[in-house]
Amino acid sequence: MVVSTPLAFEPSSFRDPSSGVVLDGDRVLRYAVGEAGPALAGVLAAPWFSALIAEEKVERTTPLAREDAPGLYRALPGITAAFEHPRLPFISYPYEWSFEMLRAAALLQLELVEASFANGHMVKDATSYNVQFRGARPTFIDFGSFEPYAAGEGWRAYGQFCRLFLNPLYLQAYGGVPFQPWLRSAIDGLDTEVVRRLLPLRAKLRPSVFVDVVLQSMLTRRFAANEQALRSARERAIPDTAVRGMVSRARKTVEKLPRRKRRSAWSGYEDDRAHYSPAAVAFRERFVAEVVDRARPSMLWDLGCNTGRFSLLAAKTAQHVVAIDGDEASIDLLFERAREAAPNVHPLVMDLLNPSPNQGWAQAERQGLAERGPADVVLALALVHHIAISGNVPLPRFAAWLASVGRSAIVEFVPKADPMVQRLLLTRKDVYGGYTIEAFESALAEHWIIAERAAVPDTSRVLYHLERHG
């Protein structure tokens, strides 16, 4: 194998000085330096770790011999081991997950801590960015996080686990505040002191919240400036029983967290569907199924997917489906459905009027939505009126943006006469004179070829199959 040089370091893999990831075309290569090399080779050879890989809890990892990666060894002085992982079809971030997705990720993280600790090892960090989703299944991607446990060291990543898993979950479960916008703006996670201030008193009196939020926050304020106490705490040997107790308590806490918001205005949208006749429902499904069947896409994005009716339909043919909606309750419902019925559907919470940007260190650590595309096929059913009327985005801009995220598209135009548009107009002045089907088709013409156009029966809606110019 020849590794291309200069090496393309994975833009988010730089914080751990002992291990990192390099991308070589479609290949994902991991290097380890110094003592981490033999330690990771030992982890990989251990039966407990093989079991985690076999159960698909941790990404598959293959050792690379020096002669298999000469470029990597030549370019990285101090390298002591190299490994290869399969590439993930889509990268997502915790601020794009629903409550249940973050809970599933937290439980996986804790399961790995328990499994490694039971076998003389530890997961040295606890960031939710180390968990990814293959479709609807969480998987741990940072093999470099495993290390032999140094006796007495304790679960040092507990604070990070709180900031990046527990605090966002507490905020939503007990404060009723969706965590996504907070997590998106705080890439290191939610500060315990801030969460303490946001949670109501009733929540703070819960034993788990009291320890993880109130007590931790109090201890921070009490000891942050006390260097001697910090040194003494650092040198204090933490008994194994305390580590096991803390991890097991965290797991039980996460398992028992209540899910407060089960239904929203939109989570019942697909089930109600009073605005579609049975003929219209059948027609839309047939149109989408036929186009997707012909395209056989490797990657399909369903924009404004609601509870994923069409995502699940497309997932029968598409290899991978990313289903995006701004309504967190709808995405949570889809996550549960996908876990049972369509493991190749990756649900995502995102407001398409304000998609995830490039952010983090050098604005390259976490990618924006468009940078993770384009998808082979994009579905945008009953979306355009939300973008153009709720968001005041001119139709030409919508058509241009759509062309930046998809090579082909299935789009449904919802005209002003439609009851759903009329409902949007109830609370705003109608300044949308340019929102017409003629203007929409004219906007499409600059970026798209209309391959098919079909009126949806019993409605004034029109479906388009679009192919991008060039």
Add this chain to the structure above:
Amino acid sequence: MLLYIDAGTGGMMVQVLFSGALGFVVFFKLAAKRIADVLFRRGRTTASEDATAVADGDSADPASDISRAA
């Protein structure tokens, strides 16, 4: 061993607290103090008041700030 992540002052102290019998005494003392503080001195606080305090720059974790600056 120095970690590349910040364990956080509170995170470290919670572990120390739970790692010995003495820890429980300190824990209950702190808990009692906190409850008394909430009930008798501060009264019920709303989330918006607390959020205002955060916005006004009331400090979070000085140790974290130092480590990030470093």
